[in-house]
Amino acid sequence: MTKNRFEDKHTPSYGSFVEGELIAHETSEWQDIKLVRTDAHGVVMLIDDVLMLSEDTHYVYHEHMVHLTLSCIENPKSVLVIGGGDGGTVTELAKYPGLERIVLAELDPVVVEVSEKYLPELTAGLKDPRVEIRIGDGAAYLAEQENAFDAIIIDSTDVCEEAHVGAQTANPLVTDEFYSHIKKAIRPGGVTCQMLGSPTFYTNGMSLMYHRLADLFTHFKPFLMPCPFYISGDWCGGLISDDNPLEPKYNHVDADKLVYFNMDIARGALALPNNVRKMMK
Numbered sequence: 714m715t716k717n718r719f720e721d722k723h724t725p726s727y728g729s730f731v732e733g734e735l736i737a738h739e740t741s742e743w744q745d746i747k748l749v750r751t752d753a754h755g756v757v758m759l760i761d762d763v764l765m766l767s768e769d770t771h772y773v774y775h776e777h778m779v780h781l782t783l784s785c786i787e788n789p790k791s792v793l794v795i796g797g798g799d800g801g802t803v804t805e806l807a808k809y810p811g812l813e814r815i816v817l818a819e820l821d822p823v824v825v826e827v828s829e830k831y832l833p834e835l836t837a838g839l840k841d842p843r844v845e846i847r848i849g850d851g852a853a854y855l856a857e858q859e860n861a862f863d864a865i866i867i868d869s870t871d872v873c874e875e876a877h878v879g880a881q882t883a884n885p886l887v888t889d890e891f892y893s894h895i896k897k898a899i900r901p902g903g904v905t906c907q908m909l910g911s912p913t914f915y916t917n918g919m920s921l922m923y924h925r926l927a928d929l930f931t932h933f934k935p936f937l938m939p940c941p942f943y944i945s946g947d948w949c950g951g952l953i954s955d956d957n958p959l960e961p962k963y964n965h966v967d968a969d970k971l972v973y974f975n976m977d978i979a980r981g982a983l984a985l986p987n988n989v990r991k992m993m994k
Contacts, residue, residue: 715811719749719780721944723763729742729944729980731757731764737831739821748831756831758799760824770942771801771835776974777938777982778950779805782864783904784961784979785952790814793898795851795886797868804838815844816862817849841852844889852885858898865895887922892929896955905953909935912989913945920992927993931955936982937989949989959983 714755721729740746747759755768766774779802783789791814794802798819806815817839819825825846838844847854855865869886885891886907895905899922907926912919919935926933930953940948952959961979968975985993 716869717749717760719747719757720762721759721764722761727944729764731759731767733757737827739823739827741821743821743823746823746827748827758832764799766799766835767942768832768835770940771799771964772972773938774940774948775801775805776971777936777978778802778866778868778906778908780966780971780974781936781950781961781979781982782866782904782952783809784963784976785904785957785959786863786902787963789965791862791900792816792866793818793855793858793862794866794868795855796820797866798822798827799832800825800836800839801869802866803841803844804835805851807841807844808970811965812843815841816847816854817844818847818849818854820848820850822848834872844848850885852891852894855894855898856893858894860900861898863900865899865903865904865905867905869908878958881976887925889929889936896951899954902957903954904957904959907951907953909948909949909951911943911945912937912949912992915945916992919949919989923993926951926953929953932957932959934983934987935985935993937985 715734716732717735718730718732731749731751733749736750737748745761749757751757757767758765780869793816795818798821803815803817806812867886909922932954934952936950938948964976
């Protein structure tokens, strides 16, 4: 195996990188995608030379995004995932016997294709008969929906990073129009989960997104999760709803089907350290 070094451009000043064999390199209409087989982490995905996920640690992120969200909903039946073409979020959703419909709205078909080929465990849930894969603009698909989903999971770029540098208006997944479409598409008692980013690197962006979502929705609760593959070590998401108090109390999936997440983790994820609380003021 010929090993090469792949630098992470997300945090270049920290010197983050992986070493391994480049097993796939595709340039789609939207982005540059690399798959690297490493000794330490299994297969690693980079998009535009930014580390996205590793085969050995992805479950921490994906289990939080899915199971924390659905633990706030008594009887979820239908879920929309925007982004998440690597399949990890859908594969976690496929563990729910009570779900009747899972829609994946992914912009880039190449992400789905390379993930299915090189990350079969991560994408196993895409084969579930309840899953609909819709390639195209997730925001445009959302705009067409009404009272359709019990949960919406936005598994996309780091909106706190974009807010930190003043570029959030370029992202169609954080506009006022987008959030108005969420309100229209979500069913009564439904919950939306949005990936935010690193509270360590993007303190200003975290504060901006907190106040934005708190102003737009009746209930907003940020949560923290450890992300061992990211150099900051922590990552943040947010739960939002107009009529759900966002209290994790429903355990829908047996613990033996999960690697990391449980109901104690669910409650602990909503307990914020003091430095993050200060960002919310």
